[in-house]
Amino acid sequence: MAPAVVLKLGGGLITEKARLTTVQSDRLERLAIEIANAAQQGVHVLVVHGAGSFGHLRAKVWGLADGRSNVQADDGCSNQDEAVERVRADMMALAEHVTGALHCAGLVTSKHPPHRWAVGTGTDFLGDVSPLQPSTIIPVTWGDVVPVDGPAEFGILSGDDLVHRCAVELPNILRVVFAMGGADGVLRKPPHEAVREDLIEVWHDGAEFVGVHAADMDVTGGIGLKVQRARSIAAHGIETLFVNGEVEGRLEAALLGRPVRGTRFPSTQKG
Numbered sequence: 001m002a003p004a005v006v007l008k009l010g011g012g013l014i015t016e017k018a019r020l021t022t023v024q025s026d027r028l029e030r031l032a033i034e035i036a037n038a039a040q041q042g043v044h045v046l047v048v049h050g051a052g053s054f055g056h057l058r059a060k061v062w063g064l065a066d067g068r069s070n071v072q073a074d075d076g077c078s079n080q081d082e083a084v085e086r087v088r089a090d091m092m093a094l095a096e097h098v099t100g101a102l103h104c105a106g107l108v109t110s111k112h113p114p115h116r117w118a119v120g121t122g123t124d125f126l127g128d129v130s131p132l133q134p135s136t137i138i139p140v141t142w143g144d145v146v147p148v149d150g151p152a153e154f155g156i157l158s159g160d161d162l163v164h165r166c167a168v169e170l171p172n173i174l175r176v177v178f179a180m181g182g183a184d185g186v187l188r189k190p191p192h193e194a195v196r197e198d199l200i201e202v203w204h205d206g207a208e209f210v211g212v213h214a215a216d217m218d219v220t221g222g223i224g225l226k227v228q229r230a231r232s233i234a235a236h237g238i239e240t241l242f243v244n245g246e247v248e249g250r251l252e253a254a255l256l257g258r259p260v261r262g263t264r265f266p267s268t269q270k271g
Helices: 025-040 056-061 080-104 159-169 222-235 250-256
Strands: 004-009 044-049 108-111 137-142 144-147 154-157 173-180 239-244 263-265
Touching: 004 025, 004 159, 004 250, 025 044, 025 080, 025 250, 044 080, 044 159, 056 080, 080 108, 080 137, 080 144, 137 159, 154 159, 159 173, 159 222, 173 222, 173 250, 222 239, 222 263, 239 250
Parallel strands: 004 044, 004 173, 044 137, 108 137, 173 239
Antiparallel strands: 144 154, 239 263
16 A cells, blocks of 8 residues: 555645635645645545634634534524534535645545534544545545534534544554644744744654644634644654645655654654
8 A cells, every 4th residue: 555644734724714714725726736746756645624714713603612502693693503504514615625726736536524424522533534545536524513412412523633533543644744834833932932943843742832722713722732633643653743834845745754844743652
């Protein structure tokens, strides 16, 4: 089997996160070309993308991460059920942008909406990830509003948790790449204060890091959750990298396993 990589395209990288349902089209097209270049060199890629402005803003005001409640909002939806359907539709629309860019780069894709096959949140959600095995066809999936057992009825399944499950359960995963925006990797200081030396180039468990978590709009765990998942993936023997997708060429280098500026979580086999 060809080497395979699980790629997380951050929502803040591919969308304008503060503007509802707005794509960074030029950037997405360039990232798709970098993915295609890696694919042409024999790397199979599974793409998991974040929500950015296609999910976080509406999910936040309607409290969708916390499940069923009496929350009210004034964003064009009349209730939580309508908000759930709107977020799911918006995420499908963002997936169309992602797959469209990949198609323009010459790749074949398949889409896998989590609300149709996953139940529950966190890394122990119920759902078969085997159809997401990357091959010459690139599977695309994303963070989504999914059914949840019990009174909550629904919740947010983070793309980072999808990445974790796919990385540790699918065969022949060589590495995981988190492509992010706004920072070169995991930083010791907030991005607006950080200098070049503040990048944590190789993660160690004593490292102290700072990240900006947009709590006013984000409904997942921000950089903290990504670091937790990366540590766990590396503990399963799979190297994990954080790179700045805003810088041309870094994603392609990371997918191919070439030296690249970013944060590397070295693989360490559990037990």
